[in-house]
Amino acid sequence: MTRPQLPAPPETGLNTDLATHLPHWEEIYRDLHAHPELAFEEHRTAAVVASELARIGGWDVTRQVGGSGVMGVLRHGEGPVVWLRADMDALPVREETGLSYASVEAGLMHACGHDVHVAALLGACRQLAARPDAWRGTVVAVFQPAEEVGRGAQAMLDDGILDRFPRPEVVLGQHVGPLPAGLVITRPGAIMAAADSVRVTLYGAGAHASAPHLAVDPLVMAAAVVMRLQTLSARLAPLTPSPLLTVGALHSGTVPNVIPHTAELLCSLRTFDERTREDLLTGLRRVVRAEATAQGALQEPEILTYDSFPVTVNDADATERLLAALTAGGVRCEVLPVPLSASEDFGRFAVAAGCPSVMYHFGGADPADFDADAIAALERGELPSGTVMNHSPHYAPSDRHAVAAGARHLLTAAGAWLHRHESAEAPRTA
Template identity: 80%
Template sequence: MRPRLPTPPETALTAGLTAHLPHWEEVYRDLHAHPELAFAEHRTAAAVARELARLDGWEVARKVGGTGVVAVLRNGAGPVVWLRADLDALPVREETGLPYASVESGLMHACGHDVHVAALLGACRQLAAHPEAWRGTAVAVFQPAEEVGRGAQAMLDDGLLDRFPRPDVVLGQHVGPLPAGVVITRPGTVMAAADSVRVTLHGAGAHASAPHMAVDPVVMAACVILRLQTLSARLAPLTPSPLLTVGAMRAGTVPNVIPHTAELLCSLRTFDEPTRRQVLTDLRRVVCAEAGAQGAPRTPDIETYDSFPLTVNDPYATERVLAALADAGTIGRTLPAPLSASEDFGRFGAAAGCPSVMYHFGGADPADFGAEALAALDRGTLPPGTVMNHSPHYAPSDHHAVAAGIRHFLTTAGAWLANDAAATLSPHTD
């Protein structure tokens, strides 16, 4: 059986959208074919600015925080709503086989940011086309460098809150391997904090024929990896459990030379600050102890970089978003626990001192899912064999993902901006 997903009703803000969907789908395909890495999204930013210039009323600013684009549409008194999309791609070689696959060697929009951009542009067009349907100020924030966790802060450091209307609420969405028409989120912590950790182990190199003359950093690295996996196992009973992964090990260049150094790249995901501090302390203790046990001539260098904060949804604003999506025919699911993926989206609301909500929406053809898919979501899991974001095979549906993304942006923004929406964010007077 296929899941029964309702057909979304047309609203005042989505009127006429169907006729324009082919254009936004083509924008998505073009962006997908031309991915760019963090802070190098020059072609992408130019495409965004070009599309916005064709729309009435939007004031457009480029080079905010490097390659970011911000657009403002004022439509009378009312709330200020920020809608955020991220621009950057990943250093992943695409293996989807799509006719619009990446033409950039070793780069891919493996996380769906191309969908986010096309969806926000489509929402901008609808807001400009239907000023009679809403009131207030819409701010479209096209953010660079989400994948390295630095883009939001770069825009804030470039005066984002001073140069543009300050938000009453910040809304963000992320496409995922769910059937189109489904949204998942939760109040409170919805996504993990993350830290990348670079560990450099120092040994003493030698010829491979004389290992007794060396302190082998490759062996040292192997032992450290096993020790860190033991540490991860010991953390498993914590709820939710921290996640510590060694994603890369680099050492040496040829088989007959023992190198001087080895480098480990680790990813740490945590769900509260005390646990984060404790795991980083434990990691340092384990690494230094193993290096000392093997006679390392120097203490390891341990560097934390590309850090992401917790993504925390305002409970009342989340309730408001879910209610609006339900009214629009979307199937909403409240996650039983936070996702272990990470985002820097939360920096905007935290800096502005206003509510923010991040939700994840389906970008896949519902016909590709059986009825067990929704049952799995209720358990807080995904069906076996699901192709996840960051995979070289991940590919949202150009038709379903873009349409869903536009509608969700309009629906959630309309919870504050629509003419029949209350202007206040207070749960006591709403």
């Protein structure tokens, strides 16, 4: 069977000669992948970023922004200020990809592709510095820490980046996913969900496993809570898009013959508007407290919301401009009918700056891995059967295809704002 290929965009403008330098950025990606770091601990990654920007030349580099973030500024004449953002942190996931450059850090993995984002932005930074003839304005490269916990963007804002660095007229961000390289998906308006993590601690009364009548079993209580919580989001399923409530962890006990004192639930809540978010949080609290009371808990449960993400909203005009540039550059673009249920803190930058922003998702997989059935599924708006998603211990973007696509897309997107106008190229005539 002949496998369909998505066309490679032409190497023009800012992308000229990018291919020559891609092996270096692919090696940077492999190095970063092998050395993942958790939120606010991205010190090695930040050092690599700063070293590469210094090697490229022309960039004003500032480290330790918002903790472990890095800001790079490149000025080239009058023109717009464009921020390009890449997140840097990894996840507490044990890698199972079998890659030759798999993580050497026990229990840590770049399971979300942030290593691709960093390498791609560095590749774009090199092109911008090397091709001043192709653009005008100011580019700010934002290497952000701690996206996975939803606090990195705010930490950089709290560190004064809007006052310390050129203020953006547009903020552009991208995220790699399990799509064929050459495909970009986005939409105007809400593009990604708001998210809240919720920690629930249930208090029982422990006892010997042989005497459950003397205990208030927090595990039984937790099991009942898990089942009852499913009804909250199920009742809202007709909403489009539907909110999601997932219990991702249940921790309790240590040995089989002891009924523990406490149980802990970790929940993930994803919504697309503030009213639904408040309704679900209120419902969660009601269910947890009612079940604890029904089972005779000796203490009120603790319910803590943390690691919250806002809804990511794309500016409509900026999204149209970006899609037009990518399409003209030979990139296949699809407009999503509804937002994605994943979450980002990227939108905080534009909200704080009062400017438009656009987040888009791009394919980081080898197109040759997608047969006709897989392509047909994508055209129906579905993921092919067996797709390995971000955050999986098996998720592995193609080192060759993902970095190349990410760098090209960033340059093409940025070029939609940074292109040299004719009036800037030639003197006016009377």
